[in-house]
Each structure stands twice: as C-alpha cells, then as structure tokens.
Amino acid sequence: MRPTLDVAARHKVPVFVHPVAHPNAEALLKGAGNLGNSLGRGLLNGVAFLSVIKSSLLDDLPDLHLVFATLGLGAIVQAARGGIYDRAERAIGRRPNIYFDTRGHDPDIIHTLTGSFGAERVLAGTDWPILAAPQRRGVCDRAWRRPG
Template sequence: MTAPLDIVDIHAHLWPPAWHPGGRYEKPAGAFTPEIHQKITTPQALVDELEQSGVSLAVVTATVESLFGTEGNVPLAAVREANDWLATLSHEHPTLAGFAVVDAFAGEEAALEAERAIVDLGLSGLVIDSSRDDKFIADPVVRPTLDVAARHRVPVFVHPVAHPNAEVLIRGAGNLGNSLGRGLMNGVAFLSVVQSSLLEELPDLHLVFATLGLGAIVQAARGGVYALPARQAGRRPNIYFDTMGHDPDIIHTLTGFFGADRVLAGTDWPILAALNRNEFRESLAQAGLNEQEARLVAGGNARRLLGLRHDQAAAAE
C-alpha cells in the first residue's frame, strides 16, 4: 500500500489580530467574501481545514500589500508587530510555519527586520512583494533583504501584487483580469531576477514565485538561463513556483519546464481551499509524475527548503 503524501502548503495567508475588526490597524474585507474574510482572520479555521484535508504543514504569510496597501508608508512598528504574532502563531500551532513579512523595498531597514525575524523570532523564511514604487525585486534597494535570506539560507516567497491599472483590467475581465494583472507583476519580478546576476552572486538564495506568474516562462524560454539548452544541461537556478491548487495541466506545465524538484504545493488559502490529500495525489498522477516526483512536489521540496537553515547550522557545528 502506498504511504500517504506528506503535503506542505507553501502559500497560505492569515491577518494578525491588529488588522482584525476592532484592531489597531483594522482592515476592511475589501473584495473578500464574508466567508473568506472570516477565515483569514481565524487561525483555527486554517488548522482545522489542514487536519480535515490531510495536509501536514502550511506556511503562513501576511504580505505588505495585504496589510498596508500598494503604496505609501509602511510603518516599521506595525511590521514588527505582525512578525511577533507570526512567531507566536508558529509556536502555538505545529502545523503552521510563519514567514516574516518585510518591506524589501525599504533597503537596510527591511534587512534589519528580516535579520530580527529570522534570528530572534525563529521564523522560517520571508515573504516580499514582487513590486512596489515601480521597482521589482532585482532592484538594488531589495538586495540587503535578499543578502540576509541567503546568509541564513531561508526561502523567500515573492508574492504577486496588484497591477497599477488593476481597475481597467477588472472592468475588462472581472476578477480574472485582476488575477492576470497580478500574474504579470509576479512574472516581471521573476524575469527581473533571471536576467540579473543576483542568483550567481547569491548562490544560497532560494526564491519561490506564485503560479500566477507562469506566463513569464514564455519569455524566459527565449533566452538566458531558461533557454532549452540550459534546461537540458540541468543548469537551473534556485527558483521555484507553487501550484496554487491542484490542476494537473498547470502542474504538468510547471514540472515540465522547471523540473519536479522546483515545484511546490500551494493554494493561496483562504482564496482556495486546502489541498485534499487524495485529490492531490490523483492530480499529480494525471500530470504524469511518478511516485518520487509526486512526493517532491507535495512536500519534499518544501521540507528541503525549510531545512536548509538547519543543515547549515549542523554543518557549522
């Protein structure tokens, strides 16, 4: 009998209590339905859904955009409060692992908070916005934060942000237009990295992008490190994409282009429901993955990324 999959959801969201109704930074539901708003402000809802679905672990983030909007000042005190809560959440719930939120476009200030969150709070990685103030993550202002992540060998989730003309896209295609715009911003962030020298200069930097940015692989395939000869030679940088669900065609495309060891299970919970263990196994099989590849995508790759920091500490000892 085949053993159950160990599933790690790399892409889940919760808002800290200070952003709940009545909190100091109270944030309205916005475009969220009442059900989704209730979930994103209720950690136990995520814990219960993971248990019911057979998911072992979820990585929880609260992005700069979701907490502070797409522009304007990002108060450091509020960022620190969010990270303090994420650390507490991780300690209280063994099925949740927090990634620290940092405004990577704040330069050295962001790097200092990243260092505090990783070293002092013990958070497992970072989440950064793919773009802010017309800059993308290969911009020099982001480098101090990425230096911290590489030095401590923790993964960085690069989260999509709204397109500057999101309202136009929504008028044209509804919510799918908004998602496409967010994918464009995430895809440009991905391309900004692969066209830079960032990954060569920081070999211990591991970046995870959301599937919304998948369209960028068309451009990536035309040249550079993701041209066909480079892929055939196995020259692949430390870049990963999440599945954002369990569609077998998307999984097949991701694993075919990046390789099964560069794809991570993810949902964007509570926008999407938790991955059902049995349904996800079937989707991985339909995507053409063998048992070893399926286990890498389901949780093996995420476990490896989350363990790199500890491997480094063990080697140092």
C-alpha cells in the same frame, strides 16, 4: 530589496515573490473582473521572474532561494523554452534556486511546470484562506491522469 535578499541568502531562507496588486487593479476589476485582475498580477509576477533571470542577482547570491507564484506562468514557460531553464542546462545541473508555487491542482499547469522545471521545483500551495487547501491525493490523482 537588496538588503533583505542579502540576509535571506545568508540564512538560506526562501523568499516568496507574489504580487498583491497591479497598479491598474481598479480598472482591471471594473473591465474584466477578478480574472482580469489576476492576469494583471500575473504580468507583474512574470516580469519579476524574467527580471531576476536577466539580472546578476542569482550569480551574486548563489544561496538565495526564490519561490515564484505560478500567476506568471506565461513568462515562466517562455523562460523554460530557452535560457537558463532549458533542458540542456537542467541536464548539467545548471539551475538557480528558484521554485514555483501552484495553489491549484490543474493537471495541465502541474504537468507544464514539472515538465519544464522538474518536479523538485514545484511546490503545492494553498492561497488560504481564499481557496481551500488542496489535498495531496487529489493533487497527485489529477496531475498524473492525462486525457486521451
């Protein structure tokens, strides 16, 4: 992957990090259905995110732009609680070029992402043709309408 990432950084082309299948996808589908399979993919995505944060990749390639699928939300939130994405680091502008794609418009997920990483780091995706594309008004209405 490194040669591809080198070229992407040189041209400042974003790279979308999105797992397509867990090695045990068949067992996950059989035992837990589609949600179990999604959780397996989320595990891979979260481990990829944490591996990038822990490695020297972002220091070696400061112009590399990565977009991670929100499937790995658990790992993403853990990274926000301490380390390079904590609020103190964000306040001094010390953050790599990492963004987060969200295909849904669940207000809690959007609130978690924007609160942890900043709205400028959250992208609205579609996962088309699997799901219908979210409409801007619907995403905004749901994201800012907080319960009780």
